[in-house]
Amino acid sequence: xxxxxxxxxxxxxxxxxxxxxxxxxxxxxxxxxxxxxxxxxxxxxxxxxxxxxxxxxxxxxxxxxxxxxxxxxxxxxxxxxxxxxxxxxxxxxxxxxxxxxxxxxxxxxxxxxxxxxxxxxxxxxxxxxxxxxxxxxxxxxxxxxxxxxxxxxxxxxxxxxxxxxxxxxxxxxxxxxxxxxxxxxxxxxxxxxxxxxxxxxxxxxxxxxxxxxxxxxxxxxxxxxxxxxxxxxxxxxxxxxxxxxxxxxxxxxxxxxxxxxxxxxxxxxxxxxxxxxxxxxxxxxxxxxxxxxxxxxxxxxxxxxxxxxxxxxxxxxxxxxxxxxxxxxxxxxxxxxxxxxxxxxxxxxxxxxxxxxxxxxxxxxxxxxxxxxxxxxxxxxxxxxxxx
Numbered sequence: 001x002x003x004x005x006x007x008x009x010x011x012x013x014x015x016x017x018x019x020x021x022x023x024x025x026x027x028x029x030x031x032x033x034x035x036x037x038x039x040x041x042x043x044x045x046x047x048x049x050x051x052x053x054x055x056x057x058x059x060x061x062x063x064x065x066x067x068x069x070x071x072x073x074x075x076x077x078x079x080x081x082x083x084x085x086x087x088x089x090x091x092x093x094x095x096x097x098x099x100x101x102x103x104x105x106x107x108x109x110x111x112x113x114x115x116x117x118x119x120x121x122x123x124x125x126x127x128x129x130x131x132x133x134x135x136x137x138x139x140x141x142x143x144x145x146x147x148x149x150x151x152x153x154x155x156x157x158x159x160x161x162x163x164x165x166x167x168x169x170x171x172x173x174x175x176x177x178x179x180x181x182x183x184x185x186x187x188x189x190x191x192x193x194x195x196x197x198x199x200x201x202x203x204x205x206x207x208x209x210x211x212x213x214x215x216x217x218x219x220x221x222x223x224x225x226x227x228x229x230x231x232x233x234x235x236x237x238x239x240x241x242x243x244x245x246x247x248x249x250x251x252x253x254x255x256x257x258x259x260x261x262x263x264x265x266x267x268x269x270x271x272x273x274x275x276x277x278x279x280x281x282x283x284x285x286x287x288x289x290x291x292x293x294x295x296x297x298x299x300x301x302x303x304x305x306x307x308x309x310x311x312x313x314x315x316x317x318x319x320x321x322x323x324x325x326x327x328x329x330x331x332x333x334x335x336x337x338x339x340x341x342x343x344x345x346x347x348x349x350x351x352x353x354x355x356x357x358x359x360x361x362x363x364x365x366x367x368x369x370x371x372x373x374x375x376x377x378x379x380x381x382x383x384x385x386x387x388x
Contacts, residue, residue, distance in 0.1 A: 002015065002023060002024070002025050002026070003025070003026045003027075003028050003083075004025060004026070004027060004028065005028050006027060006028070006029045007025065007027040007033070007034075007067055007069050007073070008069055009064075009068065011025075012025065012037075012043055012064055012069065013043075015037055016036065017037055017039050017040065017041045018037065018039055019039060019040075019295055020039055021039070022036050022038050022039075023036070023037040024036060024037075024039060027073070028177060030073060030076060030077065030080075030286065032047050032048045032049050032076070032080055033045075033046075033047055033072075033073060033076040033080075034046055034047075034048065035064065038241075041062065042253055043063070043064035043065070044060055044061075044062065044064065045060070045061040045062050045063075045064060045067070045069075045072035045075075045076070046058050046059060046060050046061055047059055047061060047075075047076040047079045047089075048082060049079075049080060049083045050091070051083070051088045051362060052086060052088065057088065057089075057090040058090070059079060059089045059090045060074050061076060061079075062250070072227075095155075095310050099142050099143070099144060099184075100142070100143050100179075100184055101139070101140055101141060101143065102135060102138040102139060102140075102141050102142075102143060102146065103135060103139045103140065104135070104143070104357075105143050105175055105178075105179055105184070106130045106134065106175070107133055108178070109115060109126075109166060109174070109175045109178060110123070110126065110127060110130075112178075113174070113178060114126050114127075119240075119262075121240065125167075126171055129164075129167065129168055130171070130296075133154070133158070133164075133168055134154070134168065134171070134172065137154060138150070142184055143176075143179050144184065144185050144186075146176075148188050148189045148190075148191070148192055148193060150189065151169070151184055151189050151190050151193050152193055154168065154172075155168065155169055155193055155196075162196035162197065162198050163198055165196050166195045166196055166198060169190060169193060169195060171285055172190050173188065173190040173191075176188045176189060176190055183188060202308075202330075203322055203323060203324070203327045203330065204327055204330040204331040204333075205320070205323065205327070205328075206336040207332040209318070209319075209320055209323075210233070210331070212318040212319055212320070213229075213233075213314070213315075213318045213320065214230075215312065215318070216314050216317045216318040217229060217230060217237050220310075220314060222310065224295055224304070225307050225310045225314075225379070226314075227281055227285060227295075228242055228243060228294075228295050228304070228307060229307070229311065229314065229325075229328070230278075230281055231278060231281060231282075231327065232328040232329065233328045233331060233332060234275055234277055234278040234281070234326075234332070235274070235275075235278055235332070236329050236332030236333055236336075236350055237259075237270060237272070237329070238264075238265065238326075238329065239257055239325055239326070240263065240306075241263050241264065242294075242295075243295050243303055243304050243305060243307070244263055244291055244293070244303050245257070245259075245263075245293070245294045245295075246292045246294070247289060247292060247293075247294065248292070250274075250282060252274075252279060252282055252283055252286065255273060255274045256271055256272065256274065256277055257271075257272045257274055258270070258271050258272060259271075259272065260353075264351055265351070268351075270351050272349065273349075282294075307325070310327070311325050311344060329350070332350075333349075333350055336349070
């Protein structure tokens with residue numbers, strides 16, 4: 001151990017490195033401030049102090065040459081000032097190392113929220129988005145280090161796919177909301193990040209396209225798949241609701257399908273009246289049914305889960321362009337609205353809990369308006385008609 005009245009560049013560099021071990025060069029002017037000199041010639045500034053338990057602690061300030069003695073002295077004064085206030089700079093650094101990362105937040109989100117509150121499909125979608133997008137950039141980043149700017153940059157990077165960008169934003173918002181509840185952060189960095197405008201699909205089948213579809217369904221080799229598609233169109237239900245349906249959900253005498261809460265998007269039990277066309281299909285299917293599921297899968301005890309490939313073949317044969325399976329639900333709703341049925345009734349049939357969800361079909365509900373305007377138009381024509 002050596003001392004100097006005041007550590008300066010000249011004094012620090014005048015001390016020869018030891019052959020082994022280290023030399024501590026102390027500043028007598030600022031108690032606790034010093035330099036460690038290693039056999040390699042490396043010299044590092046540090047500050048030494050006693051914490052609240054009277055344990056000796058050291059905290060590195062910087063490497064000589066990268067910072068000057070004067071800058072190191074100023075930093076040492078700040079650190080010693082913190083010690084005087086009862087803080088422990090060394091402990092603060094240790095705490096930073098143990099603070100949760102985004103990988104930890106993702107894991108806890110999946111384990112304590114998604115696995116409990118989301119359906120398996122939604123859980124898998126969150127897991128995939130975390131792996132492919134969010135953790136790909138932020139896996140080792142501390143949760144509290146993520147800023148609104150970081151979220152904006154990630155969101156902006158996905159602007160070419162606004163739907164995915166908004167789903168990533170929604171996922172992050174929920175994750176940081178949980179982190180806020182767990183006291184990991186003091187504010188949510190997603191707040192203030194504006195969602196992109198999403199353009200909902202408006203594709204639905206015309207009368208002629210429905211006819212074309214049924215021609216192909218009638219001759220398709222797998223009538224289980226054909227019936228699933230018919231029921232998607234006739235009930236306006238979601239794919240997982242139809243494919244996962246069991247016979248005990250149906251009262252064919254009363255013509256009602258009771259969808260259990262766990263199968264619906266809103267997680268509420270729904271009672272759907274069935275049309276005669278849908279009932280005829282179900283009654284015919286029930287005559288030969290040998291499973292609890294309407295559409296049993298290849299694995300015993302499990303339903304059919306995917307008909308995308310079959311739909312691609314069927315829609316191509318029917319000459320349908322840019323039609324997704326979910327567009328059958330839009331077709332069901334669109335034809336009902338354009339036939340004069342109110343948006344509120346259609347919303348109930350679709351299982352919408354908010355009227356705003358059904359508003360996407362509002363532009364089709366013009367039959368009553370057209371009738372009303374024709375009434376006045378006819379009256380004006382009569383009033384202004386010139387006698388021959």
